[in-house]
Amino acid sequence: MPRATPDIPNASMADIAFLLLTFFLVTTTVANDKGLTLQLPPPPEALPQDLEIKIPERNLFKIQINSFDALLVEGDPYTGSMRELTDMIKMFIQNNGLDPESSESPIKAIVSFKTDRGTTHKKFVEVLDAAQRAYYEIYASNLGVTADKWRDIASDPDRRVEYNKSREGYPMNISIAEPTKVGG
Structure with missing residues (x-):
């Protein structure tokens, strides 16, 4: 009589695989990518086609960066520090x-x-930080605190009233235009 070959029972293998899969899904942490917190505009097709907004030149503080990271601020070459740029933006806002050459009000300033x-990317972020810093410093001065203290207030959900009070009348109007193509 021939001898039977031993068998490994595999009826519960699917159950074990399912339990292992569940274990690894539950215990694995997913990396949370962080980036710039910007509110993106609606897609062009979502806007009315006949929409045309006229903004007086005096209400625009224009910053341009070319492909060599050289800045133009208000049409003039700029070689100053980011701190000085922040101060210029604060004065404008x-x-x-x-000043008849500068913004009419903080609400209309862009x-x-x-x-x-x-x-x-480094130069883009430096200039964007300078513009946002100008607003944060204005918000802090509205509350009579330092910019660091204001950031603490902004991140504390229990202090929402103070946060909203500091921003009153000073919307953060930063317009980031679509980049122009260089070369071919």
Whole structure:
């Protein structure tokens, strides 16, 4: 009589595989990518085709960066520091119509930011940080605190009233235009 070959029972293999899969799905952490927190505009097809908004030149603070990371601020070459750029933006926003060449009010003031396709990410982020820093410093001064203290207030959900009060009348109007193509 021939001898039977031993068998490995595999009826519960599917159950074991399912339990292992569930274990690894539950215990694995998924990397949470962080990036720039920007509110993107609606896609062009979502906007009315006859929409045309006229913004007076005096309400635009124009910053341009070319593909060599050289800045133009208000049409003039800029070689100053990012700190000085932040101060210029703050003066523009808080002009309140005093200087006829500058913004009429903080609500109407727009910081317009345009780059070329060859602009480095580092320079883009430096200039964007300078523009946002100007607003954060204004918000902090509205509450009579430092910018660091204001960031603590902004991140604390229990202090929403203070946060909203600091931003009152000063919307963060930063317009980031689509980059222009360089070369071919």
